[in-house]
Amino acid sequence: MGILIIAEHDNHILSESVLPVVSAATQLGKDITILVAGQDCHKVAEQAASINGITRVWLAEAEHYQHQLAEELAPLIVDQVAKGINHVMAPSSTFGKDLMPRVAAMLNVEQLSDITVIVSEDTFVRPTYAGNVMATVKCEGPVKVITVRTTAFEPVNVRDSAAEIISINAAPKLGVSEFVEGIVTESDRPDLNTARVVISGGRGLGDAESFKLLEKIADQLGAAIGASRAAVDAGYISNDHQVGQTGRVVAPELYIAVGISGAIQHLAGMKDSKVIVAINKDPEAPIFEIADYGLVADLFQVLPELSDALSK
Amino acid sequence: MKILVPVKRTIDANIHVRIKSDGTGVEQENVKMGINPFCEIAVEAALQMKEAGAVEEVIVVTVGQNVCEDVLRHGLAMGADRGILMETDQSLQPLGIARVLEYVIKKESPQLVIAGKQSIDSDNNQTGQMLAALLGWPQGTFASKIEITLDHVKVTREVDKGLRTLSLQLPAVVTTDLRLNEPRYLSLPNIMKARKKPIDIINASELEINIIPQLKTLKLEYPPKRNGGVRLASVEDLVDKLRNEARVI
Numbered sequence: 001m002g003i004l005i006i007a008e009h010d011n012h013i014l015s016e017s018v019l020p021v022v023s024a025a026t027q028l029g030k031d032i033t034i035l036v037a038g039q040d041c042h043k044v045a046e047q048a049a050s051i052n053g054i055t056r057v058w059l060a061e062a063e064h065y066q067h068q069l070a071e072e073l074a075p076l077i078v079d080q081v082a083k084g085i086n087h088v089m090a091p092s093s094t095f096g097k098d099l100m101p102r103v104a105a106m107l108n109v110e111q112l113s114d115i116t117v118i119v120s121e122d123t124f125v126r127p128t129y130a131g132n133v134m135a136t137v138k139c140e141g142p143v144k145v146i147t148v149r150t151t152a153f154e155p156v157n158v159r160d161s162a163a164e165i166i167s168i169n170a171a172p173k174l175g176v177s178e179f180v181e182g183i184v185t186e187s188d189r190p191d192l193n194t195a196r197v198v199i200s201g202g203r204g205l206g207d208a209e210s211f212k213l214l215e216k217i218a219d220q221l222g223a224a225i226g227a228s229r230a231a232v233d234a235g236y237i238s239n240d241h242q243v244g245q246t247g248r249v250v251a252p253e254l255y256i257a258v259g260i261s262g263a264i265q266h267l268a269g270m271k272d273s274k275v276i277v278a279i280n281k282d283p284e285a286p287i288f289e290i291a292d293y294g295l296v297a298d299l300f301q302v303l304p305e306l307s308d309a310l311s312k
Numbered sequence: 313m314k315i316l317v318p319v320k321r322t323i324d325a326n327i328h329v330r331i332k333s334d335g336t337g338v339e340q341e342n343v344k345m346g347i348n349p350f351c352e353i354a355v356e357a358a359l360q361m362k363e364a365g366a367v368e369e370v371i372v373v374t375v376g377q378n379v380c381e382d383v384l385r386h387g388l389a390m391g392a393d394r395g396i397l398m399e400t401d402q403s404l405q406p407l408g409i410a411r412v413l414e415y416v417i418k419k420e421s422p423q424l425v426i427a428g429k430q431s432i433d434s435d436n437n438q439t440g441q442m443l444a445a446l447l448g449w450p451q452g453t454f455a456s457k458i459e460i461t462l463d464h465v466k467v468t469r470e471v472d473k474g475l476r477t478l479s480l481q482l483p484a485v486v487t488t489d490l491r492l493n494e495p496r497y498l499s500l501p502n503i504m505k506a507r508k509k510p511i512d513i514i515n516a517s518e519l520e521i522n523i524i525p526q527l528k529t530l531k532l533e534y535p536p537k538r539n540g541g542v543r544l545a546s547v548e549d550l551v552d553k554l555r556n557e558a559r560v561i
Binding site for chain 1: 323325326328329331338350405406407410429430432433434435436437438439440441442443444445446449450451452453454456466469470471472473474475476477478479480481484489490491525526527528529530531532533534535538539540541542543544546547548550551553554558560561
């Protein structure tokens with residue numbers, strides 16, 4: 001009756017995305033194992049072991065796990081499932097989305113993507129059609145392979161436990177894929193997924209320079225910066241800021257949409273935010289239909305004013 | 313080299329979908345259908361490689377009812393060389409689709425499969441990865457750049473924290489993200505030409521492939537509706553509301 005959670009990490013720090021997944025797992029059962037696979041990543045295993053509610057940590061260290069390539073991790077996970085695992089879970093980040101379908105296919109089961117509600121141990125709710133249709137789905141396969149929408153579950157916040165860390169054997173190296181390079185966007189701002197406030201810009205900003213107007217307000221509010229697809233496509237800001245159906249899904253306390261018209265694909269990534277503010281000069285923009293507070297105005301006038309008002 | 317591009321027929325991205333009154337699915341009668349946008353990007357990527365001289369043939373394939381022929385014709389009008397329709401009336405899920413594609417790939421032996429990263433209807437983001445698993449091939453998901461050499465493909469992937477580049481041994485599966493390219497428009501002469509391009513039709517239900525769905529949809533419903541709030545007159549009003557009414561700053 002075991003639950004296996006696949007940890008996302010960079011061999012030094014465990015990603016916070018594991019915390020809502022643990023929270024989801026506790027709704028399914030009590031025997032919860034976190035798998036940490038990487039290279040020289042004992043520290044990550046220790047961080048995982050401190051999360052309350054988990055039973056143990058499995059640690060698999062090998063050179064071919066250094067970059068957590070799906071090709072190498074999937075056989076390792078499949079080997080563990082034979083130990084009596086019924087649910088394999090990961091966050092529905094790009095890490096989980098890349099890996100979990102590969103695991104499911106190797107186990108000959110369908111996979112459940114991006115679940116938002118656990119109805120029972122085999123029935124889940126997940127968004128389809130850009131979040132416009134919620135589907136309740138029953139999974140008849142012997143093993144449930146699941147990615148969890150991290151904004152839909154309250155993260156487990158207590159971390160004073162010390163679960164057992166057990167080293168496990170690595171699976172043989174496949175060697176069909178190789179990591180070449182990674183460009184990590186460095187930022188001192190909070191992570192988009194966990195930020196309490198997100199301020200996002202769209203096509204209305206007009207150029208990359210104008211995104212600096214958002215940065216000032218983001219710094220005042222301790223906010224993360226998001227963007228619509230149009231803004232990313234136009235090159236105003238890098239891809240990892242894109243909020244929407246196929247980008248990041250966020251649900252902060254406060255979401256401020258600036259110069260974003262509100263295409264359904266964008267709404268899919270932010271409509272579960274607690275309070276939504278829309279600033280747009282087009283009074284007909286669909287974003288106003290879901291905004292709690294709307295300001296029909298020229299953003300180039302509003303943003304400096306907003307910055308002044310916040311500093312008062 | 314041959315590239316195979318799986319394509320899917322979906323409801324048009326701009327349609328507000330409606331759930332059928334009996335709750336068994338979404339309304340598709342008189343609704344505009346077309347090629348899934350990510351699949352269209354995949355076709356474009358394959359064609360650009362062909363035009364660069366690295367590839368001889370681009371094959372588009374779809375799995376589904378005979379009406380899905382229209383998305384194959386779309387791919388052919390973009391410039392693909394031929395199409396394959398794996399015909400079945402069975403409702404399909406990603407693993408079933410991946411199994412049918414595996415059959416086609418074993419028959420056609422392409423060196424590269426380029427698929428869309430997800431379809432905009434079921435939003436699963438699974439089929440490419442599953443196909444790679446079944447074939448034992450490497451995978452490069454969410455690609456924003458693809459460079460092909462004789463025996464490898466270099467894929468730059470869009471990930472949550474930036475970009476990640478992998479080098480994959482061929483044969484391989486690549487799935488496309490939005491910024492890989494901008495698909496070409498269909499010209500009328502090319503649409504006419506596509507009518508004459510060959511499409512093989514194979515009855516997928518008669519093959520010994522398990523495509524029976526494992527997931528049962530019990531219920532479809534709309535998410536809780538979010539009502540629009542108030543329009544404010546000034547920035548002062550906004551800051552006041554956020555501080556004193558919503559209490560979020």
